[in-house]
Amino acid sequence: MLASFASLLAGPLIAGFFVKQSKEYCVEEDLEALLVRMRLRRYPETIPVLASFWLKTVDSSGYERRHWKKLNQLLKGVLGEQLPDAQSRQAIVDIQTWIQQTVSLTRQPPQSKSPQSERIFATLDSDLLAPYINRLLNEWLPLEVARLLVNEDASTFSEDGGIPALAIGRALEALLVREHLSPRALEMLLQPELFSPHDVYPADAEILQDVVLSRLGRTWAPPHSVMPATLLCVASDSQLPANYGEAVRHAFLAAQPEGEELHVPIAPAEALEIGKVEPVRIGSVIVTMDGRWWEAVSHQNGEPHSVVYRPMGRLRLDYAADHLRLRVPWPETRLNWSGSIPLPDTFEIFGREWHLSQWEQDA
Structure with a gap:
């Protein structure tokens, strides 16, 4: 990842504008922001993007040699503590290595930025924000990633044959730079209510937040949202109502002693119909x-009537194969399968339409 740090930070910064900060930089606060964001990361494989754009932000904010020296000392202490995962530890090591190799007594101060008043910024209509994000992440981003992977030295990217997260981060940055979005428009891209798992891959949303915050010159991130929810699939023998996908949009989290639950409210008449069959058939994801x-693990009778869900894992896109792949669970378990398996030909999630290519049965 170190080479990618260098490629992001070398030469004139293309991040555009940055919000003017106080001359007294708080190194501890910047580092705490990074560590908090690492701990809250949902897709640890995107931590290299977080670390790279965080480093780019503090580098562009005007850190002087004394600030880098203090940050380097703080990073040594962090490495002696418990970090949430291997990716976080490696990111801290890479930041520290970059500081030790790059920052010196003769380091030049960051180049001055053009005043914002001399720039022409594009704005976004609030009604068009969600469609804009969907096109940005699902149409323009794949094309930009492909362009970067063709034009850049492959060693700058990665290792396992898939599309590295840093390539996605660089592609998003290039797209936003070309869009010339105003600070207000960038702020609007951070609103959690604009994102739905039906339309957006959550790991891409994390990377988009990293890039937007860097362009705004910020190290702290707004809180992520777990909701909304979207219906992925329903078992063929399920007794759930035909319009159940609409009900899922009103799902809510419920904290229980045994862990988190997700409740999908249903009408009393629908709950009564479900309860008529034993065992209850509510198979769905x-x-x-x-x-x-x-x-789905149970249903709740009495107000509020609901179908109860528990978390089982996290979905991930697989970029390593010839074609983009997604392994999804099927909410129907049988000891023996005979005849045709009633699976949908296509389904939609993460802004894409997926076609069934392979059926696997766990032991």
């Missing part, structure tokens, strides 16, 4: 904006 998939 829903996905939330944090990428987790939830399986």
Whole structure:
């Protein structure tokens, strides 16, 4: 990842404008912001993007040699503590290595930015924000990533044959730079209510937030939202109502002693109909904006009537194969399968239409 840090930070900064900050930089606060965001990361494989754009932000904010020296000392202490995952530890090591190799007594101050008043910014209509984000992440981003991977040295990217998260981050930055969005428009792209797992891959949303915050010159991030939820699939023998997908939009989280639950409210008449069959058949899977998939485990009678879900895992796109792949759970378990398996030909999630290519049965 170190080479990618260098490529992001070398040469004139293309991040555009940055909000003017106080001359007394708080190194501890900047580092705390990074550590908090690492701990809250839903897709640890995107932590290299977080670290790279955080480093770019503090580098562009005007850190002097004494600030870098203090940050380097603080990073040594962080490495002696418990970090949430290997990706976070490696990111801290890479930041520290970059500081030690790049920052010196002769380091030049950051180049001055053009005043914002001399720039022409594009704005976004609030009604068009969600469609804009969907096109940005699902149409323009794949094309820009492909262009970067063709034009850039492959060693700048990665290692496992898939599309590295840093390539996605660089592609998003290039797209936003070309859009010349105003600070207010960038702020609007951080609103959690604009994102749905039906339309957006949550890992891409995390990377988009990293890039937007860097362009705004910020190290702290607004809180993520688990909701909304979207219906992924329903078992063929399920007694759930035909319009159940609409009900899932009103799902809410409920904290229980044994862990988180997700409740989907249903009408009393629908609950009565479900309860007529034993055993209750509510097999279904829903996905939330944090990428987790939830399986129906029970139904709740009495106000409020609801179908209860518990988290089972996190969905991830697989870029390593010839074609983009997604492995999804099927909410129907049998000891033996015979005849045709009633699976949908297509389904939609993460802004894409998916076609069934392979059926696997766990042991």
